[in-house]
Amino acid sequence: MVHLEQCNQPSCEDSDSIKKSTMESYDRQWMRQDEDAAAERRRRLSSIADPLLSMVNPLSGKVVLDLGIGTGSLAFRALELSPPKAMIGVDFSGPGLRVARTISKHAKFNDMDVELVRADLERMPIASRSIDVVLSQATLNLLPDKRAVFSEISRVCKSGARIAVSDAFKTSFSSSEGSWEQCIGGTITVSEFSTFALNAGLIILGQTDLTKAVKELISSGKWDWPEFLEYNMDYRAFMMMKSG
Numbered sequence: 001m002v003h004l005e006q007c008n009q010p011s012c013e014d015s016d017s018i019k020k021s022t023m024e025s026y027d028r029q030w031m032r033q034d035e036d037a038a039a040e041r042r043r044r045l046s047s048i049a050d051p052l053l054s055m056v057n058p059l060s061g062k063v064v065l066d067l068g069i070g071t072g073s074l075a076f077r078a079l080e081l082s083p084p085k086a087m088i089g090v091d092f093s094g095p096g097l098r099v100a101r102t103i104s105k106h107a108k109f110n111d112m113d114v115e116l117v118r119a120d121l122e123r124m125p126i127a128s129r130s131i132d133v134v135l136s137q138a139t140l141n142l143l144p145d146k147r148a149v150f151s152e153i154s155r156v157c158k159s160g161a162r163i164a165v166s167d168a169f170k171t172s173f174s175s176s177e178g179s180w181e182q183c184i185g186g187t188i189t190v191s192e193f194s195t196f197a198l199n200a201g202l203i204i205l206g207q208t209d210l211t212k213a214v215k216e217l218i219s220s221g222k223w224d225w226p227e228f229l230e231y232n233m234d235y236r237a238f239m240m241m242k243s244g
Contacts, residue, residue: 131157
């Protein structure tokens with residue numbers, strides 16, 4: 001077991017407060033979006049979604065789990081590029097899942113097996129060793145108990161399952177004073193992420209630095225995330241595999 005010395009997780013009381021305020025923030029955000037806005041978001045963010053998906057494609061015949069599906073930006077992009085056997089999306093936001101559910105009924109997706117679940121990512125109603133591929137985009141930083149999330153990823157994955165996660169990361173130049181809702185306050189370093197993965201039985205096979213691509217999206221107005229630039233964050237995609 002590798003010990004984490006720098007990553008101090010919030011107390012239970014603080015965690016509940018963080019999760020509540022984060023959920024309320026995303027509920028408000030997704031309530032302002034419809035399926036057209038979600039489709040546009042999927043198109044705009046494809047430049048960071050596609051490198052992540054390339055780590056695990058092809059998805060044919062696979063059961064795929066998207067952690068923090070929101071309105072489906074990453075999941076439906078995956079369905080466009082390489083339809084899996086089944087796509088399961090988990091999120092804590094009811095309004096986000098309602099938009100995703102509407103999109104799943106569109107002609108291009110309605111013959112695909114898409115299951116949407118409202119749940120806590122630290123305790124998912126997903127059967128153990130049932131998942132072939134896990135996807136997640138800009139989500140793990142929002143969660144207070146990262147040990148529990150990595151443990152859950154390991155639990156639901158089959159042996160040899162592939163995991164592709166992209167997220168914002170804290171650097172030596174970053175401040176930790178930003179809000180959790182804006183994907184700043186809950187960020188960890190690449191080293192801490194790697195340690196969480198190792199402790200959960202996940203092997204890191206590679207990573208891609210997407211910081212430049214994210215900065216270009218923000219600077220061009222395609223991603224409304226000025227805090228990323230303000231707090232000097234990195235953005236990386238990791239490919240992992242479940243051992244044993």
